[in-house]
Amino acid sequence: MIQNHLREYRKLNNYSQEYLADQVNVSRQTIISIEKGKFNPSLSLSFKFANIFGVAIEELFQYEEDNNE
Amino acid sequence: MIQNHLREYRKLNNYSQEYLADQVNVSRQTIISIEKGKFNPSLSLSFKFANIFGVAIEELFQYEEDNNE
DNA sequence: TGATATTGTAAAGTTTTGTTTACATTTAAT
DNA sequence: ATTAAATGTAAACAAAACTTTACAATATCA
Numbered sequence: 724m725i726q727n728h729l730r731e732y733r734k735l736n737n738y739s740q741e742y743l744a745d746q747v748n749v750s751r752q753t754i755i756s757i758e759k760g761k762f763n764p765s766l767s768l769s770f771k772f773a774n775i776f777g778v779a780i781e782e783l784f785q786y787e788e789d790n791n792e
Numbered sequence: 793m794i795q796n797h798l799r800e801y802r803k804l805n806n807y808s809q810e811y812l813a814d815q816v817n818v819s820r821q822t823i824i825s826i827e828k829g830k831f832n833p834s835l836s837l838s839f840k841f842a843n844i845f846g847v848a849i850e851e852l853f854q855y856e857e858d859n860n861e
Numbered sequence: 862t863g864a865t866a867t868t869g870t871a872a873a874g875t876t877t878t879g880t881t882t883a884c885a886t887t888t889a890a891t
Numbered sequence: 892a893t894t895a896a897a898t899g900t901a902a903a904c905a906a907a908a909c910t911t912t913a914c915a916a917t918a919t920c921a
Contacts, residue, residue, distance in 0.1 A: 725836050739897060750880050755899075762878055765908085767794050769835045770855035780849050786839035808867060819910050824869075831908060834878085 724787040730758045732776040732783065747771040793856040799827045801845040801852065816840040 733743050733754075740758075744751045747768060757764050764772075773780045802812050802823075809827075813820045816837060826833050833841075842849045 725839075741897080751898090752881080752900095753879050756879080759899095763834045763836050765832045765878075766835055766838045766849075766853060767832050767855060768879090769838075770794075770853075774855070774857075780835075784835060784839075786836060786843070788843075810867080818908095820868090821870095821911080822909055825909080828869095834908070837908090 725760065725763055726785040726787060727757065727760065728783055729754075729772060732772075732778070733758075736776065743775075746775055794829065794832055795854040795856060796826065796829065797852055798823075798841060801841075801847070802827075805845065812844075815844055 733740070738746070740751050740754045744754045748771075749768065753768075756762050769780050769784060773783050776783065802809070807815070809820050809823045813823045817840075818837065822837075825831050826837075838849050838853060842852050845852065
């Protein structure tokens, strides 16, 4: 299980989903799915988010040692 | 592009590929592919590796802002 | 040298991430 | 109130992560 603060950081920076999507080179749907925790981004995409917001991956995403990964 | 020091950390801990695979709940093939940089692990798997070796994701994996992701 | 553990390779299959499109709903501005 | 921008949803598709199996090549060690 992965929790994330993508939405918070996105709004903090006044980015629309579409703008952020463009910045990291994915579709808007992908942003939506990640924000909703529907999936588990790839590491390189996670790095892109972290870089854009200038934070560590661990600050943007938190791993919860749970039942199902 | 993602570089990683998985192999180094694995050997440092005297783990076989198979043992490490078991620890993080993936197949040995997955370990091989990641060690060889053949693919880009999911974030949750990356966290598992980092946790097992007791290092930050950023220490295990380095992101290179290149041509193709 | 011969047995055993470890690593390499390859290929076909499954699952999940990520795309694309299209439209509906909400929010923000004028 | 109306328009435009932003967000939500859904479904079919493509691509990449990950599995499984099977066997070959290296290393380790008695």
